[in-house]
Amino acid sequence: MQKVIKVGMADLQVVEEPHILTTLGLGSCVGIALYDKQKKIAGLAHIMLPSSTQIKNNSNLAKFADTAIDLLIKEMVKRGASTARLKAKITGGAQMFSFGNNGGDLMKIGYRNVIATKEILELYKIDILAEDTGGNHGRTIEFYSETGDLLVKTIGFGLKTI
Amino acid sequence: MTFTIEDLNNLHLDVLREIGNIGSGNAASALAKMINKRIDMDVPIVQILAFEDVAAILGGEEMVVAGIYFEVEGDITGNIMFLLDIASSKILTSILMGREDGSEELDEMDRSALQEVGNILSGSYISSLSALTGLKIKLSVPSLCIDMAGAILSVPAIQFSQTSDKIVLIETLLKEGSNQVKGNFFLIPDSKSFDKLLQSLGVYS
Numbered sequence: 293m294q295k296v297i298k299v300g301m302a303d304l305q306v307v308e309e310p311h312i313l314t315t316l317g318l319g320s321c322v323g324i325a326l327y328d329k330q331k332k333i334a335g336l337a338h339i340m341l342p343s344s345t346q347i348k349n350n351s352n353l354a355k356f357a358d359t360a361i362d363l364l365i366k367e368m369v370k371r372g373a374s375t376a377r378l379k380a381k382i383t384g385g386a387q388m389f390s391f392g393n394n395g396g397d398l399m400k401i402g403y404r405n406v407i408a409t410k411e412i413l414e415l416y417k418i419d420i421l422a423e424d425t426g427g428n429h430g431r432t433i434e435f436y437s438e439t440g441d442l443l444v445k446t447i448g449f450g451l452k453t454i
Numbered sequence: 455m456t457f458t459i460e461d462l463n464n465l466h467l468d469v470l471r472e473i474g475n476i477g478s479g480n481a482a483s484a485l486a487k488m489i490n491k492r493i494d495m496d497v498p499i500v501q502i503l504a505f506e507d508v509a510a511i512l513g514g515e516e517m518v519v520a521g522i523y524f525e526v527e528g529d530i531t532g533n534i535m536f537l538l539d540i541a542s543s544k545i546l547t548s549i550l551m552g553r554e555d556g557s558e559e560l561d562e563m564d565r566s567a568l569q570e571v572g573n574i575l576s577g578s579y580i581s582s583l584s585a586l587t588g589l590k591i592k593l594s595v596p597s598l599c600i601d602m603a604g605a606i607l608s609v610p611a612i613q614f615s616q617t618s619d620k621i622v623l624i625e626t627l628l629k630e631g632s633n634q635v636k637g638n639f640f641l642i643p644d645s646k647s648f649d650k651l652l653q654s655l656g657v658y659s
Contacts, residue, residue, distance in 0.1 A: 301608070317604015318604070321608045389598075447518055
């Protein structure tokens with residue numbers, strides 16, 4: 293039976309065909325979906341911050357783009373995926389609130405999360421097949437292990453599959 | 455030593471609750487003055503929650519809510535957020551503008567009223583906090599966002615996550631006649647300011 297597995301904030305999960313991964317209400321966080329098409333293994337991480345190295349309280353590996361991607365790859369390889377076959381789709385990284393021009397670091401956190409995610413994926417030589425990032429709205433995503441499709445739902449900006 | 459939210463004990467919670475109480479009281483009277491009607495208030499509930507549990511209180515991550523966000527400057531820095539569900543937002547703006555349009559949607563007028571009322575309510579909390587601590591605290595202009603609770607909460611959650619995985623929530627219930635408005639107030643000092651705040655309140659251990 294097909295199951296829908298929820299990925300919380302600062303969390304990551306891996307499933308195999310035919311199961312579905314979902315994360316609800318992504319804002320400035322980034323959803324990183326990795327897929328091994330041959331083995332139909334899907335992994336999804338919901339990261340909050342760009343880097344574990346700039347922070348003391350970094351025990352939760354799924355919270356940071358760098359450590360989450362590393363851990364997600366390891367978990368997928370454990371299930372039989374190959375790093376060389378992994379492809380990525382990324383979503384989120386919105387700026388929910390704006391304060392004119394003087395947003396400060398926190399306001400740009402969504403953007404910084406996206407940049408960090410791309411840099412780290414590049415280090416692992418994982419191509420980004422599609423992305424739906426930025427803007428000022430939230431996103432709920434569903435990631436299908438059968439196809440690798442990523443469904444993005446929004447309030448007022450409709451639905452799309454990337 | 456550095457203080458984290460996990461270290462908060464009952465005494466600290468009582469102090470935060472008291473700030474919530476006085477702040478909500480001031481907010482209620484500011485609102486009452488504005489609309490020239492009586493506003494009652496329940497004793498605020500102060501909770502420390504893991505951020506993944508915060509959305510559940512609001513009806514789930516995908517529930518559409520209104521968040522009004524401010525930057526805090528002065529002796530302490532950080533942010534505060536005032537969060538309302540859409541029903542409460544609509545009731546609040548209807549009370550404020552003395553109209554009932556029967557619509558569930560928030561139009562431009564509602565949005566600007568909401569921003570203003572958020573400003574007044576948050577200002578009341580901050581002036582209570584300022585009076586209790588003797589710290590100078592200033593608020594930026596408000597920024598309003600109406601979207602999924604999870605997405606809006608990601609902003610304070612990210613900020614909190616740099617020091618802790620917990621969030622301090624002050625829940626206030628305001629009543630005007632049969633109308634109930636539930637407001638959730640998040641105080642998000644940065645870690646240095648959190649120490650300073652507790653020190654000023656005389657509860658630093």
